[in-house]
Amino acid sequence: MTGLFRRVAETGRPEIAITVDGHAVTALEGDTILTALLVAGDRLRFNEFDKMPRAGFCLMGACQDCRVWTEDGHELRACSTSVTPGLRIVTKEVPWTRP
DSSP, X not given: OOOSSOOOSOTTSOEEEEEETXXXXXXXXXXXXXXXXXXXXXXXXXXXXXXXXXXXXXXXXXXXXXXXXXXXXXXXXXXXXXXXXXXXXXXXXXXXXXX
């Protein structure tokens, strides 16, 4: 899959392995989750209300459109949370977010 974002600089940083929806994704040290996902794919997640693809909106932590969750249920803002080795996130609707 071709990513929505393309790296043009800082490509020599150490790689970090994360897991997204059960799939391995390679990020670079210092990347935000949003950057890692949009370099690896064509969307951040699907909106939980209309199921349309989302890629973040403001890209600076103000709008909450980039919400993802850890596998154990913690909500993260993908645009302002840095990747860490072994991070495991889910981007799809998760049971604990339903009313």
